[in-house]
Amino acid sequence: MKLTWWKWLTIALLLYTVVMGMLSEVPRLAILNETIRNLYFHVPMWFGMILILLVSVVYSIKYLRNPLTRNDIIAYESAKVGILFGVLGIITGMEWARFTWGEFWSNDPKQNASAIGLLIYFAYLILRGSFQDHQQRARISAVYNVFAFAALIPLLFILPRLTDSLHPGNGGNPGFNSYDLDSRLRAVFYPAVIGWTLLGVWVVHLRTRLEVLKQRFYENA
Template sequence: MKNPWWKIFTIALLLYVIIGGFLIETPKLPILHETIRNLYFHVPMWFGMIIIFTVGLVYSIKYLSNPTQENDSVAVEAVNVGILFGFLGLITGMQWAQFTWGEWWSGDPKQNASAISLLIYLAYLVLRNSMDEDQKRARISAVYNIFAYAAMIPLLFVLPRLTDSLHPGSGGNPGFNVYDLDGGMRLVFYPAVIGWTLLGIWIMELRIRLRNLNFKYLYRN
């Protein structure tokens, strides 16, 4: 393994999250009951997605000032892994919604907005694959990636708060404390966010290395 220490740290954190997430006491709330534990698994998917998309944004900007194939690789693979996390977040959210809100898809503003932002990011991949020339492809998709990020932020963080939403922290009530997080839950939730995000970064690192190798191989022959 390359850079093994943070990977071992990731594994340890997530083992703790899985074990602690099931066994540590949680507040007894109506409707939610034990599903409150989804906070350790569903919510970190979105945190991870946003952090990984942010990495992609940074590298897209980097690419525009310093156009190297490596910068482009990081940007693409960040989008790829971000989309994976986004879809996992969407699917787990639907499962959770069915049994607490009563519907798989209730047209909740945050559900709609996150689906739209995933579509915007999927369009990034379509756009990339529609171009053959490497530099042109990298430059145009870097610009598009910046737009995609700029569209995602209001979709996820601003618009859902302007209307009523079933999600906590919405309906003009932003902030973190509305999660009814007690001390015990924070003890698992924060490591969960860090752990799942690092797992995504691990997958991303592998994909970047593979992409760079592929590129080198193509250009030598």
């Protein structure tokens, strides 16, 4: 099995994340206790989602400037992987919220915002499904993708900051950049973010190759 260096790096980082994430020492904080380990799994999902959706938007813009099928495929596949990360992020978040806030869904602004963000991208999938013509589908969904991303930014980064939230980092709750993210957490957290994001890139890479091969196959068949 021949893998390029960054794939080995992904494997190494994720192994490190899982092992160290489960075994390493973590600060003892009230209420959070051991659930703080979710930092290594839940938070990187959102980082990964944003980065991979950013890739998707970049390729959508590229497609609009230069309509190659490959650009469209990358945009589509990375949007799908972004959605997957978002769903995983919501699930891990709900699981965590069950033990710290008491409910799976407690009508928190951040939970709502992320649910709406996912709805936007589900709408993207629906939109793609409703075209027959390939070129038109690619162009119009690229337009929507850029538009949706622009709408997502205020949703995820501005709105939650205006309202009180139970989420760490808001309304005086123990947060993300404050004192409690100490060096032990950072040592696992940053590799975790890079690892999960690279995993997403890997999936996109594979799916894109598969789709490009499929298209070539159908064209020749």
